[in-house]
Amino acid sequence: MKMKFLFLSLLLICGFYSCKRELEQPSWEVGVVGPVFHSSLGLNDLLADSLIQVNPDSSITLVYSGNIYKLALDTLLNLPDTTIADTFQLPAIVPSVNVAPGAQLFSQTDEQHFNAQGVELTQIDLERGFCYVTVFSTIDQPVDFTYEILSATKNGNHFSTVITVPAGSVANPSFTTSVLDLQGYSFDMIGQSGTDFNAYSTKIVIRMSNQAQPTQVHNYDKVIISSTYSDLFPSYAQGYFGHRTESIPGESTAFDLFEKIISGSIDINQVDVNLVIRNYVGADARITIQQLQASRGATSIDLNHSIIGSTININRATDPNGYPVPYNYSVHMDNGNSNIDQIIELLPTQFTTSLEMEINPLGNVAAHHDFIYGSHTVEADLNVELPLSLIANELTLVDTLHLSLSKGENGYVTEGNFTLDIENGFPFAGDLQLYFMDGNGTPTDSIVVPNSFSAGITNGSNIVIANSHSQIQVHLNTSQMDRLYAGDDVLLKVKFSTSSLLQHVDIYDYYKINIDLRGNFNYHIGKP
Template sequence: MRFFKKTWLIIALLLAFFACRKSTIATWDVDVVFPILKSELNIKNFFGDTIFKTDNNGLLHLAATRTITAIKLDSLISLPDTTIVTNFTIPAISYTLNAGQFIENVFLQPSELTFSVGNGAQLKTVAIRTGKLKVTYSNGLTEPLRLIYTVPNAVKSGQLFTIDDVIPPGNNSLVKEYSMNGFVFNLKTGNLYNTVIQTYSIQNAGAQPVIIPFGAGVTAEISYADIVPEYAEGFFGQNDIEIKADTTKLDIIKSFTATNFMLADANLEFRILNEFGCEFSGNLSDIKSINGNSIIALSTNQLSNLNINRATRSGSQIYPSVRTTSLLANNSNIVPFLSNLPDKLTYKGNITVNPLGNLSGYNDFAYYNTGIKVLADIDIPLKYNANSFKLVSTTKIDFGNVTQLDNVNYGQFIISALNGYPFSAKLQAFILDKNGIILDSLFVNGLNTIAGGSVNNLNEVIASSSTKINVPLTQEKIQHLKSAEQVRIETVFIMPPNPPEIKILENYLIDLNLVAELNYTAKRK
């Protein structure tokens, strides 16, 4: 289809050239003939060369890789929003705090904060990519108090996470948020995991001594929120992650249909890349090939009970493990599945984290933006049975402002083709208005077919065939072109009788020449 799109662009440029001529007075009609395009094409020009490869026999294969699904770090492990309320009060006795004096440490002992991670996960290290700590302070005294809150387990660039604020007297007298970005938390405290230590210091920040009555002091509501890990290490627990039913687009061959199409062979290789430092087991199911209303379910037992090894690392370099499962004609219905020419796949599945438990000894690891990726490597040898293919594409055009079109009286475009493919090609281009309504067609039905190459009894091309097609350009077509906004190009490839299967070889080519013959009214002062 790229060839025809390119042709429309060249025609537009030529008409624009005539439009740039100065307006004149004297007129006469001239016949002009000029070449538009000469090109040697193969099938890659119609579909894009990046999806083709060639085997040792010269047979073209359609080859493509598509990502089916991906599971990221946030699906594996997360630190939930956690809020604690801490009262910094004097128990049992009243206490006088002079100006600038700190409350004695005996009254403010370090405390533990444990994150409820879930699924039995026991984390020892988490680096924070983004996150915040929100604190709402209340001061029940008459003087401002300075609070120094430190998390010795949280370090960034060698500095501990520390809050140092002066809290005015009053209820909810100060509300602040603090960035946790870039801090690394050591969550192993003694024999505890998922836990940090918090220390506190309180100082009289006022100019006068203050008496702290029994039960009075500072209250701080501390909330860890929206924490996104950059890195996590520990034991990630044992849990099931559901891969919910979903659909992925393939977009291998667009706007392509076929009748009575069946491949001779095909294979699809599922590659599961695990970038996490933990083991998994899992399965994929309910995989369907969808092409419009045509749906074919995949039948195979190859995608059940998949065991996936952990990734390894050297420093910060991750080496994913790869689990490959090949679906072939002898272990699945992959040939009819891909013969459906799917434009999308549906699927679902599930995975189990650490099915055998804590094999790593608390050394599971995961990094942000890594995960488990399920890739589909599709390989389709272009050897098949079919009656015909149809390719359709729509291109925008704008000849409305090309006033010199009015000076074209009549003419034609001549397509000369030397076809080395085993199929013939019937061409048509429909001129459409802005609503997609057909205004006209360019090719003359019955005179718009490029003959296929001559084939032997194996449907292999033994000689190219020559065809010439005339595309008339009448005044009516010119007016339709001026009012059109789109052109829909339809190409029907008609196969020779089969079996045997038709093969598309890399050395098959089609030579195309496009020439314009126009009668044009020229003007001169």
């Protein structure tokens, strides 16, 4: 919000004088009076260029796109923790064997399966994931445990690690736990047959440590291994995601277009909104939106539009270059076919969506080539085009200024009065206030008195024909200046209303607000 520009400019003056060249005189205070700066601000200075569309008649349309829904990855692909346990010991018919350092005791290759909750995976690349391995041993000398995941590769090498387990006994087995980081590994899940799914191969080798002493291993000695795969999150997965229907209860998403507005109301003349559903998943779906609710605090409004309760066919995404290209489905909403104007007038800060999704309604048509890329799932955006023709009634915006101001080695401002001369060419009148904030973020004393500015003078069509003139005073006493130098946050609060509360007021590209800042302040020359 560019209104903070005014106050920051004032602080810039303080910083400028604090950086003057050191003078020979030791220390004194002087009074400084004069103009500080002049600025002329249009709407393009107050809002980001990406939000503004200037129409042929110079009227302005606010253009905004914001996300209101994102399907959680685990709705499509959930890999719960999987634990596998193995026990290794000599056959009962072999009482004992003599072993030397480095001798191999056991070797075993297995094919394991993830529980993928009905999903048939042929490949999964891990953005993150861990395997927690605990090894118990009753052998009276240290042993080396080699754990290989033959199906998991990274940089051309399959996963392999060696864990040394200290000497133990039957009465007091030794054990060790290791956390294996699987980030960046790609799992081939088709198994040894090449036609399986959710399968991966492991190899376990147990041998006497090279640091061990010659000993006997008995048939009552055991090496017990427990491996738990946990927190698996894919950067990519491929397979068949199954044919199933998921009922997804209300999931809420923050909406930031109006996040700095704390109170007041608007009445808009017209709004055009496109609800765009983007499917980044390589699987077809049928979606039924059961509820789309906008809310602000305790107040909420449900969308009333024909899309609610209707089944939408969503085609699968493609990935021609190793990155998903979404399928987009768009629905247009305006004042005539919905209550979208009431939703925008609510100034919502959150949207909650409930829906039902049928995944792969036609079955395994891609022959186990469904895909998903990490957090790219199914999303919904609101693309808003809001002509700035509105009634605003005490619309109040706030912003926090995080200041960084230090006393210069050669001098600093101790206190002062600043006057903002405002020529307002906008059809808005309002109040501007600045508050210091305490350590708890609570506003304390204000520093702007009086704080009102008048709307531009309008004709019968609510078009500004002349600027209004107002003055705003900013007084900073010694204590307040010390708070600025100490880095206290300042809360900027602006409350404004349109020149008419009965008719919609249009905002034009050529409207300007001219600001002159004059100062009358004391400056301490010398070191603090």
